[in-house]
Amino acid sequence: MAGGRGPTVRRRRLASELRRLRERKALTIEEAAERVGWSTAKVSRIETARVGITSPDLTRLLDLYELDAGKRTVLHALARTARTKGWWDAYTDSLPSDYATYIQLEAEAAFIRSFDGMLVHGLLQTEDYAREVIRSALMALSPPAEVDRRVEVRMTRQNLLLREENPLRFWTVIDEAVLARRVGSAETMRGQYAKLAEFAGRDNITIQVLPFSAGVHPATAGTFAIMEFREPYDPDVVYVESMTSSLYVEKDAEMYWYTLAFDHLRAVALGPDESRALISEMAEKSS
Structure with a gap:
């Protein structure tokens, strides 16, 4: 987790959870990218916290991973606060x-x-x-x-x-x-x-x-x-x-x-x- 100053802790944790959800569905990065119509590089950058994720894009991934409504709310809240400064x-x-x-x-x-x-x-x-x-x-x-x-x-x-x-x-x-x-x-x-x-x-x-x-x-x-x-x-x-x-x-x-x-x-x-x-x-x- 150590490294550059760019990704916040919340963004790193959101990225980690998205990676875990993909792996739980037994999907490779390439397969997940193909299912949502993105490039493999985009999914990789999101999962490594090199870039943030918009609310619509997060919804698309969570639809793919079939996450229930209650847990979706938590992850969307995490995404909204990922840019919060301390x-x-x-x-x-x-x-x-x-x-x-x-x-x-x-x-x-x-x-x-x-x-x-x-x-x-x-x-x-x-x-x-x-x-x-x-x-x-x-x-x-x-x-x-x-x-x-x-x-x-x-x-x-x-x-x-x-x-x-x-x-x-x-x-x-x-x-x-x-x-x-x-x-x-x-x-x-x-x-x-x-x-x-x-x-x-x-x-x-x-x-x-x-x-x-x-x-x-x-x-x-x-x-x-x-x-x-x-x-x-x-x-x-x-x-x-x-x-x-x-x-x-x-x-x-x-x-x-x-x-x-x-x-x-x-x-x-x-x-x-x-x-x-x-x-x-x-x-x-x-x-």
Whole structure:
């Protein structure tokens, strides 16, 4: 799913659903194109989200796939909102396309389960902590104004957790190494510990710490996030980030492995209350 900035997340998901419906009818792209009188290239571009689709064209495909009325309404609504812009579009000049795609997915998610083995998750960072992380990641290759814009984006993302209506449910397992790793000054770390404790008190957020004593675990390969969505046509996605690119995992077998890994991590991690106590203890030691 990672790639160019053009296709929105909704358009990608509509394209994925149309591809699934065609395959369910056991039609090739060529056969579907012939049935509706289009070129093979047109169907291919729609299914790969390279182009959008008009309402009449969508109706023609759904007629071919014999979709029932209730599901048609959902897909037409998805098509209408596919061009909807989000707050992040104001930052398109400074956001890498992979990051912009992730923000869109995050904004539409209902529940995120995350393992964070290197840093505090961006949704939980303080402004000072985020600034240190972003400045380090950009390696002095970008001007201070660029750092400021990235920090602003990261802070805006936290509104997902804080909004009154349908706040994002977020469950993170944080490696103890994340808490021990000093980012910025001692004051920055104290602020970050306090922020984590504050977030941990919210009903929609669960924070667990994976202690050093847990030893080796299934996620030694690195950080990942499992994203669940509200709509039935939105399958779960696993987001895996590297230094230069991002990977989105959607295959059922691979999704199962990540889900199993997260379940193992939360089982061996400290409970939420114990985790909050450890965070408070580390905050006191940093004073």
